[in-house]
Amino acid sequence: MDFNLTEEQKMFVETVYRYGRDEVQPLCEEADLEGEFNFTIWKKMGNMGLLGLPLPEKFGGSGANIVTCCLAGETLGHAGVDGGHLLAWGAHTYLCASNIMNFGTEEQKEKYLPKLATGEWIGCMGLTEPSAGSDAASMRTTAIKDGEEYILNGSKTFITNAPVSQVMVIFATVDRSKKHEGITAFIVEKGTPGVSTGKPFHKMGCRASSTSEIFLEDCRVPAENVLGGEGKGWRIALSGVEWDRSTLMSPFVGGARYSLDLCAKYANERIQFGRPIREFQAIQRRIADARVFLEAARLVVYRVAWAKDQGKMLNPLEAAVGKVYVGDVGFEVASQAVQIFGGYGFMHEYPVERNFRDAKLAPIGGGTSDIMRMIVSRIMMTS
Numbered sequence: 001m002d003f004n005l006t007e008e009q010k011m012f013v014e015t016v017y018r019y020g021r022d023e024v025q026p027l028c029e030e031a032d033l034e035g036e037f038n039f040t041i042w043k044k045m046g047n048m049g050l051l052g053l054p055l056p057e058k059f060g061g062s063g064a065n066i067v068t069c070c071l072a073g074e075t076l077g078h079a080g081v082d083g084g085h086l087l088a089w090g091a092h093t094y095l096c097a098s099n100i101m102n103f104g105t106e107e108q109k110e111k112y113l114p115k116l117a118t119g120e121w122i123g124c125m126g127l128t129e130p131s132a133g134s135d136a137a138s139m140r141t142t143a144i145k146d147g148e149e150y151i152l153n154g155s156k157t158f159i160t161n162a163p164v165s166q167v168m169v170i171f172a173t174v175d176r177s178k179k180h181e182g183i184t185a186f187i188v189e190k191g192t193p194g195v196s197t198g199k200p201f202h203k204m205g206c207r208a209s210s211t212s213e214i215f216l217e218d219c220r221v222p223a224e225n226v227l228g229g230e231g232k233g234w235r236i237a238l239s240g241v242e243w244d245r246s247t248l249m250s251p252f253v254g255g256a257r258y259s260l261d262l263c264a265k266y267a268n269e270r271i272q273f274g275r276p277i278r279e280f281q282a283i284q285r286r287i288a289d290a291r292v293f294l295e296a297a298r299l300v301v302y303r304v305a306w307a308k309d310q311g312k313m314l315n316p317l318e319a320a321v322g323k324v325y326v327g328d329v330g331f332e333v334a335s336q337a338v339q340i341f342g343g344y345g346f347m348h349e350y351p352v353e354r355n356f357r358d359a360k361l362a363p364i365g366g367g368t369s370d371i372m373r374m375i376v377s378r379i380m381m382t383s
Helices: 007-034 041-047 067-079 083-103 106-118 177-180 233-244 249-270 280-311 316-346 351-359 371-383
Strands: 122-124 142-146 149-160 166-172 183-189 195-197 211-222
Touching: 007 041, 007 067, 007 083, 007 280, 007 351, 041 083, 041 149, 067 249, 067 280, 083 122, 083 149, 083 166, 083 183, 083 233, 122 149, 142 183, 142 195, 149 166, 149 183, 149 195, 166 177, 166 233, 177 183, 177 280, 177 351, 183 211, 233 280, 249 280, 249 316, 249 351, 280 316, 316 351
Parallel strands: 122 166
Antiparallel strands: 142 149, 149 211, 166 183, 195 211
């Protein structure tokens, strides 16, 4: 494995960092405080070419590989961009647009990808249900074939971007008795009769991402909007999970880098008992532990990304280990950053407070840490 960056990637990182720090980050505090999706931030990300980063150039994208996509996520987090807009970016680019890119027909790609690449249309993926979270195969949303249409009934929950989306990749089962083999993916457009979204949830963290339920009531979708073929939805869902356990973890690594930078600066400036707190062993240890986390976290994230770029099948053990490590230890780093800032870290005006709330999603979203540990133990005991 060679994790050395090309000169082009180094320039990309520098450009994205500067743009994120100067153009996007100043808008993030208010968006988080208000708990509202900021279309100005979204437009800036589109202007930077980030919304279509992995999409082919002929559809308006950049054709970036997966390592470069991880670099973008980490760099935006490092620049101080809030977790909410990074979550919205991930759901749009990797869970919606990339699934259409990888599994769509040429007609579907030509119709949806150019507008998704620019951000003119916002995308989301509807997989999770009230009674089917980690156990996605037990979904209750149904799709019944009726001539040249499918009739969808059911609901989805915790869907990032749902209230602001024009394009939804929705999963439903055509035959519950077939379990995984009955799951089918559909492209559902905003305005289709029978599809609606609930009121945006008021969340603890990643507050600027717009998240809600999706309701499907006798929603008629043309057969031409089936994505990847009938009964092929589980493979598409797993592809989305792969993004969750690789590229979508990189912003959390970047957020930890941002917190570490803030802590190092604060430790030099904060005076207690007549000397800067950097001289206290407890502070030194917390900062050192954060740095150790960063080195290991970057290794596990980029190892998965590199393997995917080589066309290798995602190793479920490695992916689960990485997800647990970035999620659990990353949240601990965010917690220690608040501790270093003391009372100030408890105040909204200090970014470590926001990072702490945002970091809590990492052990939950895309497969909880408990489920990841179950995967690890199952593989270890059966291999």
